Amino acid sequence: MSSSGGPPPPPPRGGVGVGEDGKWKWEHSPGAEIVTQEEADAYDNREIPELMTVTHLLNDATEMPRVGYGLYEIPASEAKALTLKALELGYRHLDCASFYGNEKEVGEAIAESGLARKELYVASKVWTDCIGAGPKAVRASILKSLEFLKVDYLDCAYVHWPCEGHVEAYKALERLKDEGKVKSLGLSNYRVKDYLALEPHIRVTPVVNQIEANPWLYRRECIGHFGALAIRTVAYKPLLRGKGPDKDPTIDVIAEQMNCTPAQVLLRWGIDRGFVILPRSTNHDRMKENISINHLEFTQRQMDFLNSLTNDDAIIDFEDHFQKRAVIDPKKPTLAVYGGGET
DSSP: OOOOOOOOOOOSSSSSOEEEEEEEOOOOOOHHHOOHHHHHHHHOOOOOOGGGOEEEEOOOOOOEEEEEEEEEEOOOOHHHHHHHHHHHHHHOEEEEEGGGGGHHHHHHHHHOOOOOOGGGGGEEEEHHHHHHHHHHHHHHHHHHHHHHHHHOOOOEEEEOSSOHHHHHHHHHHHHHTTSHHHHEEEEEEHHHHHHHHHGOSSSSOOSSEEEETTTTBOOOOHHHHHTTTOOOOOEOOTTTTTTGGGGGGGHHHHHHHHTTTTTHHHHHHHTTTOEEEOOOOOHHHHHHHTOOTTTTTHHHHHHHHHHHOOHHHHHHHHHHHHHHHSSSSTTTTTTHHHHHOOO
């Protein structure tokens, strides 16, 4: 998987940030490679017709497709067929996790797709039970994901939640990167304070932070902080689990003005904010619709409205949800299979 043109890769540490519009903002630090703002803009704006093949240049000089197929809550019994359909439609970024319970079936689809490994971007995550069990379980989890997904390496390996043990878990992922088992490291569901607890202890900067992001949960401070460190946002629940298109009648008005569906409005908003988006659907027509958004453009008034939908209640609800989820899972749903027997 590659893209043509674009500037030289950014320096791996410092000298670069991602602005609120999602584009690289180059601030030259001593020893940083010299790349002009014009070259950076040219990379972001280069003409590639199919959205699924458009990539974001990450802080380690790897590239991540801007749209991924989200596999959360895809039943194992349907995962193989749906993954094959996604790949047929043109998706090349598969967002997986041990917790999703369908990696074996996704791996079968990858093997049957006939696509070369380099044409795919395959990511997975370590669940909280393995994080809490320690570095050996984290390592075992990634190795099991590789086995189930039938790949030799992951393009990105995530710490799924910043629960107790997440620092040692990340360091275990660093060692797997050293071995070539993973190319890039990512965070998932990290707040600023969680990263501040992690950052002093690590030697590899994460390339992304995967969080819930949509017009009703647009945490500018968090996104801006990570963006200033060249850690890009990956947005899950970009459609609010399908509820977003019906949440505000103005979305329908914007969709009518743009001659598209309300879902496409929300997904395009994520793209225009510079996010990698992870729409999830089991409906073939909607799977295609979710990637047919490259031609859409907002007026400033439309964008201002979408940017204004997050309120204080949404932030409070997020914090409540975070406190419930950022803990070691007592049910241990992945440990027996993925954790290598670690308890």
